[in-house]
Amino acid sequence: MTFSIVARCSRTGMFGVAVSSSSPAVAARCAYAQAGVGAVASQNITDPTLGPRGLELMARGASAAEAVAILKRTSAYSEYRQVLAVDSAGISAVHSGPRALGIWAEARAPDVACGGNLLANDGVPQTMVDAFLVSEGHLGDRIIAAMRAALKAGGEAGPVHSAGMKLVREVSWPVADLRCDWSDACPIEELAKLWDIYKPQLDAYVTRAINPSDAPSYGVPGDE
Template sequence: MTFSLVARCPETGMFGVAISSSSPAVAARCAYARAGVGAVASQNVTDPTLGPLTLDLMEEGMSAAEAIAEIQATGKYIAYRQVLAVDTQGGTAVHSGPNSLGIWTEARAENVASGGNLLANDTVPQAIVDAYLASSGHIGDRLIAAMRAGLSAGGEAGPVHSAGMLIVDKVSWPVAELRCDWTEDCPIENIATAWEVYRPQLDAYIQRALDPREAPSYGVPGDE
């Protein structure tokens, strides 16, 4: 019911996750990232504990491959789960249990991994990886380009209704967390529109948190 990617920007060290599904509020259950550690997507008959656990393992020093191997060895009902991870060195790993739903597959390269289930066809994750690698600019722009490519390649077997994008950088909170929890329109395009609005303000929101004395104006009525 889902297709996604986890990615690292080698220039900035930012991590990101982008995901879409026919199910509601997919990003609330499936997207995880931690600054200086990595990014994880936990999907397909989702166990939300696997995202934080995989990040904990990587924060303790495991690579993405080692963390996924540990999840495979210890996770409950792991044959039903699909888990993607990328680490600080750009290493990637994917677990796709044999009980993943419908057409399921995965693709990965340095700094990016993609996986999906109940897909329209088995080319979708590779299209996502290829688009991420071919794109440039801010990691948010690249995540959007990759998800659009996955949708163009067929996406899910049925219409998608929710999507999300999560980005972490040097601070302890997400610098961008954009979600469309349900729509009859295209949720990926809803996220893309939100990103166009949010991206020019991203640094200002970080600065307001770190030191509001140096922050730009708020751009609202009454602000001087």
């Protein structure tokens, strides 16, 4: 019922995670990232504690592979779970339990890992990885390209209804946390529209938080 991507920009050090599902508000339960540390997606009969635990392990020095292995070994019902992670060195790792739902698959490369369950076919994650690797530009653009590629490759076996993307960089909060919690159309395209609107303003929002006196105008009535 879910496919996702965790990724790192080797040029900027930014991390991102995106996920889509037939379930409502999937990104609220499955997408986790921390600046300077990494990104984690936890899915398939979701255990939302796995994301924060994975990030904590990597913050303490574990690689993505080590963190995923520890989560697999120490978590209850790991045979039901899928966990994807990427760390600050670009190491990526995936655990897919044998009781993941339907057709499930995973793929990874330096700086990126993708996985899914209840997929239309087992080639979807590799298609996502390939799309990410050949893409260029902002990490958010590259992640959207991978999610669109997943849809083109078949995506889920049924329709998807929610999607979200989270991006982190040098500050302690997500610099982008965009979600389409339910759509009867295409939530990935709704997410892409949100990103197109938000992307030109991303840096300004960060500047306003750090030092409002250096920020550009707010673009609201009465602003000078």
